[in-house]
Amino acid sequence: MKVIPKPNLLPIKTYVACYSSFNDRVKRNNFKSIANFINTQSVGYDANANIANLYLLPASTHMTVYGSILKGDMKTLYENNMVKNKRGRKIYNKLLSLAPLGRCPFCGIGQVSTLDHYLPKAEFPAFTVLPYNLVASCKDCNTGKLASYATTQNAQTLHPYYDNFTTVQWLFARVLQTSPVSIEFYINCPVSLSSVDKDRIESHFNNYKLARRFSIEAANAIADLREEFILFNSTTVQIQQELHKKFVSFASRHKNSWETAMYQALSQNQWYCNGGYSQ
Numbered sequence: 001m002k003v004i005p006k007p008n009l010l011p012i013k014t015y016v017a018c019y020s021s022f023n024d025r026v027k028r029n030n031f032k033s034i035a036n037f038i039n040t041q042s043v044g045y046d047a048n049a050n051i052a053n054l055y056l057l058p059a060s061t062h063m064t065v066y067g068s069i070l071k072g073d074m075k076t077l078y079e080n081n082m083v084k085n086k087r088g089r090k091i092y093n094k095l096l097s098l099a100p101l102g103r104c105p106f107c108g109i110g111q112v113s114t115l116d117h118y119l120p121k122a123e124f125p126a127f128t129v130l131p132y133n134l135v136a137s138c139k140d141c142n143t144g145k146l147a148s149y150a151t152t153q154n155a156q157t158l159h160p161y162y163d164n165f166t167t168v169q170w171l172f173a174r175v176l177q178t179s180p181v182s183i184e185f186y187i188n189c190p191v192s193l194s195s196v197d198k199d200r201i202e203s204h205f206n207n208y209k210l211a212r213r214f215s216i217e218a219a220n221a222i223a224d225l226r227e228e229f230i231l232f233n234s235t236t237v238q239i240q241q242e243l244h245k246k247f248v249s250f251a252s253r254h255k256n257s258w259e260t261a262m263y264q265a266l267s268q269n270q271w272y273c274n275g276g277y278s279q
């Protein structure tokens with residue numbers, strides 16, 4: 001749910017850097033022989049991603065990627081020559097470092113620890129080492145998402161390099177009068193967004209199980225607030241003012257963070273500010 005500038009790495013250069021690390025000359029030549037194909041595929045990826053049409057790219061059903069290169073070869077290329085090899089690892093690390101402050105762009109809460117293939121390498125082997133398809137991610141987002149890829153435009157999750165839905169607020173929260181107090185997160189898109197965009201935001205929210213994950217973050221923050229308000233014997237007005245200040249400052253940084261939605265909901269909730277916080 002965060003935007004990252006598209007990596008300034010040429011796809012073909014990255015591909016060459018990866019296969020050049022093979023000691024076996026025959027292997028190197030095999031990869032080299034499909035370089036044009038990989039380049040054409042990369043151009044197609046970029047063009048489709050720019051207009052939210054990655055779902056149109058067909059998943060591969062064959063063992064062969066192109067020429068003599070098999071799916072397993074591309075997997076080896078990634079795992080041995082990009083993740084482990086020195087030259088490829090430099091590119092891997094550069095892609096990891098693109099996530100601002102080391103936070104996962106898909107959820108905004110987890111720590112970046114891996115690269116996620118936006119289009120999975122098992123079904124889209126031509127994009128296995130394509131920088132535009134490799135996005136810094138936390139472990140939960142990388143392994144816990146519900147669908148591995150979308151087959152309709154509306155089901156596509158947000159792509160941090162290509163999608164920017166940060167200018168309007170669509171993540172909101174409501175306060176539940178439970179003991180302890182809990183927060184429920186939900187999506188409510190403004191009319192300015194198209195129905196495809198709205199569905200994509202919903203898909204992203206559901207795929208990465210963000211309602212549950214955000215509510216856990218919120219539960220911890222609320223426990224801290226409870227201690228603070230009790231310790232300082234805060235009045236209703238002081239509580240409202242503090243929560244509103246937090247809402248405004250979080251919103252100025254990121255309109256759709258769980259903190260923005262939570263502080264907004266808390267500051268506007270009379271029951272909570274009036275003593276509900278002590279539940």
Ligand SMILES: [Zn+2]
Nearest residue numbers: 104107138141
């Ligand atoms: Zn994440």
